[in-house]
Amino acid sequence: MTFEELELDDTLCRAVAEMGYDAPTSIQSLVIPPAMDGQDILASAPTGTGKTAAFLLPACQYLLDFPRTEPGATRVLILTPTRELALQVYEQACAITRFTDLVCGVITGGINYGTDRDTLSENLDILVATPGRLFEHIEKESADCRNIECLILDEADRMLDMGFSGIVGQIAAEARWRKQNMLFSATLEGPGVKYFARDILNEPVELEANPSRKEKAKTHQWYHLADDYAHKVALLKHILLNDIANAVVFVKTRERLQALKDTLMSEQINVAWLQGEMPQDKRNAALARFKAGEVPILLATDVAARGIDVPNVSHVINFDMPRKADIYVHRIGRTGRAGAKGTAISLIEAHDFEMVGKVSRYLGEPLKARYINGLRPKHKAPKVAAKKKSKVVKAVKVKKKKKKNGKKTG
Template sequence: MSAEPTPTTTPTPTDFAALGLAEPLQRALAELEYTQPTAIQAQVVPLVLAGQDIAGQAPTGSGKTAAYGLPILQQVDLQLDAVQALILVPARELVLQGRAELKRLGKYLPNLRVAAFYGGHSFSEEAKSLKQAPQVVIATPGRLFDHLDRRTIVPNNLKVLIIDEADKLLELGFQEVLANIVMRLPRRRQTLLFSATMPDKVLDLVRKNLTRPRQVQADVERETLPESLTLLGHVGTAEQKPAALYHLLQRPETGRALVFCNTRQRCEELARFLVSRGVAAEVLHGKMPQPERDKALLKLRNGSALALVATDVAARGVDVHALDTVIQYEAPDKVDTFQHRAGRTARAGAAGTAHMLATPAEQAHVQRFPLSKPVQWTKMKVEALPPATKAAKPTSVTLHVSAGRKDKVSAHDLVGAMVNVAGVAREDVGRIEVFDHYSYITVPRQLGPEVLQRLTGARVKGKKIRVSEVR
């Protein structure tokens, strides 16, 4: 069924109008201010529309979701209530991020349904939602296999399978699950595979599952990071690191920061240290309950937290737009981890800074990575720490609202309630995020108590809501 990938030599379009996309997709792209395709999008979209299998390699932040999402959305039959496209990704965050992006791109496609399935979420609720089948499903491998095994998803009408972040899927041990999923799918289908790196295990996956694939590469001729990214290294003792981190976070230019540690225990210790010094910091790791992970990410996105201390569960798939700074508190073992950490900032052409706090041994280890050549190394200069204190309260507050998508509540509905019921000026309504059964709203801290009082017990879309402060 397979063959070695064939390199792409076809000239690539330089604007979205030349990609052959339908008018509703072009309208959504214009509204999103996507004016020019990225390298991976310009190469992939025409090939997918032509029915080619693809083995694509592109770094983090290259626009892969739109590269495969746009042609998939163009080709699904919106009048057919059947799963026609399956997208596999390694983590829940990537599932939700991918669904949101596909919905934005397909905003003007009537009857489009995109479903997100992942572990830790109610299986019975997912099965119930499949009574009206979505055309596109994005899922983690384990949960998709459960649906196929229990026949809550019957893929008889499947047109295309997408395996995204293939290197990460294999690193997490999904080889057997992937094989079992593919066995349950129609043999006549289009298959697209994307990976940041192409080790032998990924190439073996390509050979076994793709038919005469076209090889697509974007910005991977050499290991690279965005040109707009500044790499700074600070060398000192392990004992100097906490104070060095604290003072980095105090700099105005640091802004919102993602701080990477190698272990869950170190993340929790470091977050406690920062909070004790008055820094609004949250923690993120894989052992946290999902609502707590959602809350931590939300606080970083809306400015309620200035630092998120995370393990590498956050290195891929964390959706934090305009992230100013990444700080690697501990050196990673592998070059691709270094790349994915640093690549969380300076995305889509924006400027960003990635710091590394390293002992001499860690510096020597990282300097073996070709990717680390641009790092500007200096000796760590550490000022004295202030005494421990209570955490300073951020200027905004996040409110939890007990209504969400399943209650037919939208961000527009919540803005209306904030303005008309709570009496908040439209410009004071901050970031709103709507989930299935609840929503989050950000407002200036001084308005929080009044909004709580006025909104609690109010009705939005006929549902009586409860409102509480997220702490």
């Protein structure tokens, strides 16, 4: 299938061709036809499979088919959980609409309110926003949602994790005259997303992409055992100095990130970094330096685990393991994107070893250990105790056993 066969406008087809897309991905092929028919969409797809274009293209097609007849406020609103993701969706919206007269804007936290007001004063066709900052403008009456015809929620599961469900519900209520809704999530499992969908969507088409082999991430994964923090740092330095084009290194706290940054830079290893409560201009500058290849290593807390779309990241390194297996999946999704090969390496101290088993079970495949000559651990992997069965389960088993024995003797 081609983009032309999806009956997209020539200007959109020309734009995606210049962006390097030669054919729709599986999620795009699934979403675009029903979305262009005006149906509500509830969809999930693995990271790096073209999800953003899957909702931008039908939204842009709608705006071209039904052009604005008079000046007014935003017509398509896209909500994203993080500033970085908002900026990336905005950049892609600008690229897709470059041969049209459609006007795109973005507002996020950390930006001057005056800049926001200038953006909101334009006749915006598409607005990309983070929920918190947009709601501030709604409360100040500097943002008008009454003209919104299409509401799109990107990474809805992440919005729930970050506690945005109430604000998103209020924004949706402000945009009550909308004609279409689309909700995208990494997974459709769990009651949270279903609850979100029930409140915001109207008889949605439920779509789950099964990416082709070409689209699937080819990420090689393994771990190195570390005796302690110093051993872990030594492992990291060895990995970073040997055959790595670029890498995103995940650290669990801002304090540990700062300590690691200082250690690496003292060893003449140049790094950029992203963390929570960082001024937006500094975030943007750090990401721009990494994207441009000026700095090969990006240190990040989990604020960067989703939404960072940097082509050709060769490695993701978990200096610290995350607290949940699904966060691990989102982290390693920064490499091996759109069918490219990637590598994910985890550095495991004894207190993190239980997470290796959790991640393996979540992925449905083993996570194996590797060793570096000269940096082998002195201690063996700790034994993870089997979980004790609950008293309720034990009681049921005893009861069943008694019944079985009773039948034999009777």
